[in-house]
Amino acid sequence: MRVRFITSIFGVLFCFLVFSFSAYAQGTLDKIRKNGALRCGVNTGLAGFSAPNDKGELVGFDIDYCKAIAAAVFGDSRKVTYKPISGKQRFSALQSGELDVLVRNTTWTISRDTKGMNFRAINYYDGQGFMIRASLKLSSVMDLDGASICLQAGTTSELNLSDYFRMMGMNHTSVVLEQVEEVNAAYDSGRCDAYSGDLSAMYSARLVLSDPDAHVILPEIISKEPLGPVVREGDDQWFDIVSWVHYVLLESEELGITQANVNQMKGTKNVRIRRLLGLEKRGMIGTDLGLDNDWVINIVSAVGNYSEIFERNLGQGSRLGIARGQNALWSDGGLQYPIPIR
């Protein structure tokens, strides 16, 4: 009797689990339109990418991408439901259909790409770095033999670090916590000698420590971390929309279209600009994606071009002060390369 009772409890638990997995038959775009808002998975608190400002609104680089996608779909960048999510939960949340898109400084890797998710646009080229206390007076990662290192669970950093230390024949103790806030607190309290993660995240984490000036970021980078928006596999239309939002942001920067001048640009004779903004006769660029033809105008009026998003959240206009570096346009020696709009 006891055994039967336990088996049935087991069955019920199993069913609950599977419920949260249940499938969606219709296309993602139609579903978002029906819901009236885009469900965007974002970081729980990473200054510059996704963190609340002093008015309690979420702001950041990733948040602006959510807004840009909402502007493309609805013509209104406010129609977003933000879903702050931990590094560990993000993929299962996306796959279960809880999120429409994941914009959570997520690294594109082959194993992630082949496990039910799709990556294409790279909106930030990053690499794994280390932050240490300035009082340790160390200059290189090679000096960290035997150190305790704080990390976030479910990240590529966790794997890169193990591989790197092993390759260099060094020892370390990794202290892995689930939420960014917990990692920050553990490092701040002195539980670890170093903090490792994406370089951009190190700059961001330093801002929230009790004494930011007491910490330095080591110059070395031990990995490639191409970050970008992620969608579920199996909906090519939605995948195209999310990817092309990034490319039109780059194209707008290249063509000098900004949040301030996008409306004046409507009078221009430049064919590339007219095509991008959907002003050409019988232009189909927006409608082919399942959007309106003025989708680019909506995006740029809402959040500006790539350069504006970068500078506002991460660059010189922000507290992080990160240089464009690899994230400059290809024409300026960077890696950001807009795909032809034609």
Add this chain to the structure above:
Amino acid sequence: MATKSVFNEMRLSFLIGTSGFRRIFYQVLVSVCFFVFCFWVWGNVVDNFHRSNLVSGFSFLDGRAGFDINQSLIPYDVDSTYRRALLVGFLNTLLVAVCGILLSSFIGLFIGIGRLSHNWLIRSFSTLYIEIFRNIPPLLVIFFWYLGVLAILPLPRNSLSFFDILFLNNRGFFLPKPIWEGGFSYVFTAFVIGLFFSVFVWRWITGYHLKTGKELPRFLISIALIASFVFFGRLFGGEAVVFEYPLIGTFNLKGGLIVSPEFLSLTFALSFYTAAFIAEIVRGGILGMGHGQLEAALSIGLSRFHVLRFVIMPQALRLIIPPLTSQYLNIAKNSSLAIAIGYPDLVSVGGTIFNQSGQILEIVFIWMLAYLSISLITSVFMNWFNTRMKLIDS
């Protein structure tokens, strides 16, 4: 005539009203609903796996883990398999559960008895303890220990040290690590023989006590017996164990045995939290007994300790054990809160694995199976213990 027509009209409802029919009908109805539901769920699972491009099954367990685990009871490194990593997590969960159960029983017993004390200070302290820990969620107690108590310990360079043998700092508690030498097998054998003899002697003393009523210090005698055997084992076998002491290194102490602050805070938090409930169970068990038992025991001249030890507790245990079992199960299950402070338990390690491999359903299945078996084993043991206590009483 009139009765017959009424009977015709009522036939259907009569059928439903029949207890035998009703019993079968509802059981069939529930079973059919249940199977339809299961079928639908299974269809969803297959569909989702297909859509997410995942292959279901447990073959992924042989893949390379590639991540570190900072506390492991068995050999583990980044090249180990997922299977091994899960085993490490499972053992870490068991470790916390066992330590938590022992510590919480100990604290709970004292606080529970303390609540009934005639001493105002002890009684008030016990009440205060129970009211504080019982009314705080266990997660907050864990954070209190991790961020409030252990995080303010000194850095490794300024470790608190006890005679340069034990060290305490914010990276953990450092103990000398025993390294077994050649004489170990002799000493161990001598220890086992000593243990065997002491059991024998213990029984004899108990028999002697029952026959003559005279008390012999059986505990001391047993310890002395074991100690002398170990001593001779050491004499013949040579060095049994040497200790590796922790030394100050670049970042942290090197060598020795490390008990991580994550483990300490989790064990302390769960023990302190659960001890509050156990204390109430102990108090309930003692108060649940007739007052006459206590008065009778005192009137035949037993000391207060002997009253508690030989009269009160054996009877109170019957009332204490069943609710105690659920508290023990709670400790095992609450240990999954480890994730909040980065203690690598089964849930934490499993989470990392499903994040990497995408095999969420399999991992959840393993989690459920693991907790279910821990709980069932605990229940079985406690039920056995309960039956045994009952038999002795009757």
